[in-house]
Amino acid sequence: MTRNLRCRAIAVGAAVALALTACGSGGESPDTTANADGLEKTTIKVGALPIPDSVSLYIANAKGYFKEEGLTVEPVTITGGAAAIPQVENGSLDISMTNYVSTFSAVEAGKKIKLVADMYQAAENNFNIMVPKDSPINAVADLKGKTILVNNLRNVATLAVTTQLKVAGLTENDVKFAEKPFPEMGNAIASGQADAGWITEPFITATQSQLGFRKLADTMTGETENLPIAGWMATEEWAQKHPKTLAAFQRAISKAQALASSDRKEVEAMVPTYTKITPEVASVITLGTYPSELNADRLQKVADLMLEYKYLEKPIDVKSIIVAPPAAG
Amino acid sequence: MRSAQLTRGAIGVAGFLILGELVVRLWVSRTFDFPAPSVILYEAALLLADPEFLEGMLVTIGNWALGLLVAIGVGVPLGVLLGALPRAEQAVRPLLEFMRPIPSVAIIPLAILLIPEDSLMKVSVIVYASLWPILINTLYGMHDVDPLAKESMRTFGFGPLAVLARVSLPSAAPFMATGVRIAAGIALVLAVSAELLAGGVNGIGVFAVAAGSGNRMDLIMAATLWAGIFGVVANLALQTAERRLFRWHWLRTGGART
Incomplete structure (x- = not known):
């Protein structure tokens, strides 16, 4: 209550130093010195x-x-x-x-x-390449020249997809990778911005049940197993x-x-x-x-x-x- | 008059919601996964019973308020000082004009690197962004002071400080208030953006990050709705305060309707 009033007084007066102490959000936990177990930081x-x-x-x-x-x-x-x-x-x-x-x-x-x-x-089927239900892409080799969405470029996603491309006789230069956060991938692919996406859970389940996507390939097999x-x-x-x-x-x-x-x-x-x-x-x-x-x-x-x-x-x-x-x- | 205005506003909002509902249900949801307005409103109502969300809202609003207060504490005195000292202003002006247009959101990654304390980082970027409208409007206000009034005071033998306190400050005050109101909107943008980029323990933006990772578009939209409502309420409150405090200014400038 007093805290509230004080803050309001400051809003009128704009006493900055006081504001820092009175309205400061969330006091930070201090570095406690060694306790009984001898932990450097508790x-x-x-x-x-x-x-x-x-x-x-x-x-x-x-x-x-x-x-x-x-x-x-x-x-x-x-x-x-x-x-x-x-x-x-x-x-x-x-x-x-x-x-x-x-x-x-x-x-x-x-x-x-x-x-x-x-x-x-990684286990089986938790990092999959997903495509729309009626997509003409039916095998990894069909991805040639297509755009694949990944959550980050030059990271796990592109690495895992590239290992699967290799099995299909392609390289990363045969496809186009584009970056998109997982939550936006499903809609981006559904609207035709891209042809496929490297998707993990809960988005695999979500794109399957809400958009009718199907799995093209599990990217955690072969070289990337486990x-x-x-x-x-x-x-x-x-x-x-x-x-x-x-x-x-x-x-x-x-x-x-x-x-x-x-x-x-x-x-x-x-x-x-x-x-x-x-x-x-x-x-x-x-x-x-x-x-x-x-x-x-x-x-x-x-x-x-x-x-x-x-x-x-x-x-x-x-x-x-x-x-x-x-x-x- | 006033109630008719409100009714028309309400009809507008209702019409927009109904149209949105139809568009989402009949068209958008056939191809995309996007929640209808009714779903968003329902989730937004449920959020009021979610202690984690309420706490997050308080954290965000706390950062917003603190950042805005500090920006006022720095921007107003600095603006008055520069306004009163034209030579100093000329020296600082190029720097101001260079810094001002830099999109404030772009400094967040830099702030994350430089400021190890999470809430200090968030408040700092809010202060940085809110400073410009307050400072610039204060400067304009100081320039706009009636020179005749200042001259008259001097003729009566008042010193520079008295002229500042009795003529310049009251005359510039409405401009400062406008600057604060503009800054309040910008501060909210930064408060949420900093959370979206940096994460944190709690906050509207942190909540949205978690909702995104959990594939809950409805929750993202509901949280965004509350952030928007807060922005509207804050703007209304500041506008009302401005009108009450500076009634004479509104009358002088013909009380432009907003």
Whole structure:
């Protein structure tokens, strides 16, 4: 009440300094110094996209896995893995979701980023090339000269599609890639702006049921089978300064990943709480898998594919950019 | 008079909604996936019972208000100072004219890089964008002061400060208010855009990002509707305040109808 009045008084008077203190929105959590467990930082901000991939963060929060580690985690909605890199670099996020292709490109560009936990791995039929029902395109080879929508150029989407083009005897130069956010792809293709789209869930299900699209190809087969998609990242500096906080985060996330991969019901129950995906949709969409271990050999496949298709100029040794959790739990 | 005006407005809005409903249901929805106005209105009503959305709305409006206040606190004194010192104004003018047309939304990615504190980043871009209309209008107001009135005051032996306080400021005040009203609209654009680009814990834009990722076009439209309603209400409130405070100015300028 007084706060309200004061703000109104300021609106008339325009006393700026006072306004900063009186109307300031959302006090920021201070860096608490080491607690009983010796954590360097007990409250951390973790960036994640509001999609099923990042479910472990919310499971760990809801089930109290972070609390058990003495950690308070504040989830922050990000707008993309690549967009989150500046946010971890400047410290507005401690840890963030990232996709591996973006991460490896960033590492080659000289960014000091470390992968700290695995998150999401492709499974069958959760990254498909979709076309309208009456499209003349009936095989990947028919895509020659056509326009394919992807969420980001030179990223997982184009890489995955290119591997399928190769199987059909085409290269990325035989098609035209255009960028469009997932929510707009269905309508853009329906209106004839493009011929096909690289689409993931919940949009595969949505374009099928609402626009009658059909699947042309699963892009996660052959070279891309079980392709690691997304993980958690921190800057090298942050990981060095907060080893105990990081280990606590890794233990809690790994536990949540294990639960997510063993029980789909847990994922279905959690997804509608932090995304706008309804429970009905959550129960029918195709999900990837949730690996609980950060495995350099598995992630190496992504870096090697990127090298093969010239997304990287030089090979990256994934071992050098992961910070694996300490062996003793 | 007034009620007839309102009735006509209401008929216009209703007509638009009915037309929109028909166009979406009979034509658009055959090819596209787009919610009809009735669906959007229904979802918008439901949002009033969604604590997460309400909290987000408060965060966005809080950033908006704070950014606007800071812009007033900087823009008005700066405008008065430059208006009172023509030589300083001439020196600063080229810089102002260069900075002003830069689309403010374009500085958001830069702000994300430079300002690590999320709410500070959002308020900063709001301040930057709202500053220009306030500053420029204050300057115009200062230029528009009746020179005869200033001369008369000086003739009666009043010092420059007294002239400023008794003639220049009251005369420029309506211009400042107009600047603030224009800035209020721009500030809302920036408040939501910053959230759409940077994400965050909560806010109308953050809500729209999540709704987009969840394929809920209806929720995006409903959230946009509320942002629009807030913009209209804020504009009306400022306009009413302007008319009450500066009735004499409205009379002088012939009370242009808006």
